[in-house]
Amino acid sequence: MALKKIFSGSEILASGLQQKLEAINIFPVVRNNLQAARVSGFGNSGMAVELFIEEREFVKAEAVIDDFKMNL
Structure with a gap:
């Protein structure tokens, strides 16, 4: 699982x-x-949470990720 x-x-x-x-x-x-x-x-850092998905799921998730980032 990559x-x-x-x-x-x-x-x-x-x-x-x-x-x-x-x-x-x-x-x-x-x-x-x-x-x-x-x-x-x-203490803490403001950019300290990371999300990872399996590489084989990226194609399915790409549109959701792009939409989310464009609406930040």
């Missing part, structure tokens, strides 16, 4: 894109560096 990073940004925006992808039955892997930083005592 993963492709499709988004890096705030937790709120990542959640919005995640919901749009789940609506078309694509379930991204969420890497939340904010939570990891807080637990470790390092």
